[in-house]
Amino acid sequence: MLTALARTATRRPLTVMLLWGLFLLLGFGLGTGVFARLSDNVPEVPGTESESAARYLDEMDPAGSSITGVVAGTPVADAGLRAEVERAVADVRKVAGVAAVPDPYATPGMIAEDGRALIVPVTLEGGLDDDAEERTLDAAADLIREIDAPDVHVSGGPLLGLQMGERAAQDVKNAELISLPVVLALLLVVFGGLRSALLPLVVAVSGIAGAFLALFLFSEVTDISVYAIQVTTMLGLGLAVDYALLMLVRFREERRTTEDVVEAVHRTVAAAGRTVLFSGLTVAVSLTGLLVFPSVFLRSMGLAVAAVVVIDMLAALT
Structure with missing residues (x-):
């Protein structure tokens, strides 16, 4: 299977890159819409005594939510x-x-x-x-x-989720602006070449875009915790670098034994690709165990990380 995947990718490299480019546009275009749907109800677990008590209080006090404006200065x-x-x-x-x-x-x-x-x-x-x-x-x-x-502020419980979603989006942007150049500098030192150093970052960005798109689709059927975004970007970058390093190091080893670049790619995907595939599937399947928990927080962690692992894996293999 991996050999066939490698042959397809090397036979039509422009098509593969174009598909990943379209995937990136879709992920960062449509997928970032998940930020407007994030939930901050981390401790809310259906069926627990606290949830039952909260529901009972809501029934006894039918008034809706409230916010408060403060005018000062x-x-x-x-x-x-x-x-x-x-x-x-x-x-x-x-x-x-x-x-x-x-x-x-x-x-x-x-x-x-x-x-x-x-x-x-x-x-x-x-x-x-x-x-x-x-x-x-x-x-x-x-x-x-x-x-x-001079000072006008509006806050309250109902606004918290919206504000945390906006903050999560800003934090993701800041994290990428800080971490990606640092990682690029380290990879330049390790590999000594710009193309080799950029490849792990391309895989990382692909994984993050794919995770955003997956979470946006998941948000149609379930709540997504605001904290899933930070976990997604953190693991997306880390796993992408790991998987890309495995592939690149093995490719350089194969290049020492053959002058044929395409053959070196096939051997790399068949060998290191098997490690990446086994690792990615193991992590993804393990994390799907979190889906059995009714907690929005844990379920979101499972969905987010499983999605980013699978996308990173596929990006590294192709």
């Missing part, structure tokens, strides 16, 4: 600021899905003792589906942020 008694706040409160009350927004100037306890800060709590209607709740949250938060004051 200037005396809140200022007529201009008061007009801004009252306008924002009136606009938020008109948003579909908002149940209540008390007037901070007429409600005791919502203005700081020093008169330089106030809060604007927003309670949503109960029973909203995820999409409706997200639209309501975004609209209400944006209206509060429009208040003209």
